Amino acid sequence: MSFWSLEVFDELPSTSDYCIAQAKSGAPAGLAVMARQQSAGRGSRGRTWTAPEQNLNLSVLLRPACAAAQAGLFALMAGIAVAEALPVQTMLKWPNDILAGGAKLAGILIDAAPRDQNLEWLVIGIGINLKNAPEIPGRATTALAFHGVIMAPDDAATAVLDAFSRWLQAEPEQIIAAWLSRAHPVGTKLSINGAATGNFAGLTEAGALRLATGSKIEIFNTGEVMLADTNGEG
Secondary structure, X not given: OOOOEEEEEEEEOOHHHHHHHHHHOOOOOOEEEEEEEEOOOEOHHHOEOOOOOOOEEXXXXXXXXXXXXXXXXXXXXXXXXXXXXXXXXXXXXXXXXXXXXXXXXXXXXXXXXXXXXXXXXXXXXXXXXXXOOOOEOOEOEOOHHHHOOOXXXXXXXXXXXXXXXXXXXXXXXXXXXXXXXXEOOOOOEEEEOOOEEEEEEEEOOOOOEEEEEOOXXXXXXXXXXXXXHHOOEO
């Protein structure tokens, strides 16, 4: 974990908001922030991320030398790191979910600051349901403890950061291949944003989703994905 400088707080409103403030103040890459409790956590698409005690609330700061268009690769990388760190069988769901038994176990949140087509900084928030699974209307959720595994937040943070370190220098094609090997299979029927429906056709070089709809391929850089093959889990 030598790349990371981990700060642990008893409570924060949001680990990602704290990381963003530090990024704007010039903090170096490698800052990692964990809060044992989070009072104002954020999820994707403006949702609230409920963070019961003894779950993992972790955010990291990176300053990658890459184009802003490649920010999505870091969400994939974080998903891979979480999947490698957890001792249960998981499936990655584009763009930012980790599922176990078809239910949401963990999620990824990306905040990025572009500058002249490149990234000035990138904050990646990682929330994992270790002991408790918050209820989300219309979605199945789970926790690591429900699968017979007890993992303390400190141990989970160390495992995730160690796994993340192994991917920081990976090439885009390595990241995409590793993500695809842990994700819903090519050909899976998907619905995106409640409108576009088709079959998963892989990812672009920048990590965008390719959806086969009839005779054409549509590209999505973000969106709400429902897996039709897992009872509509979103």
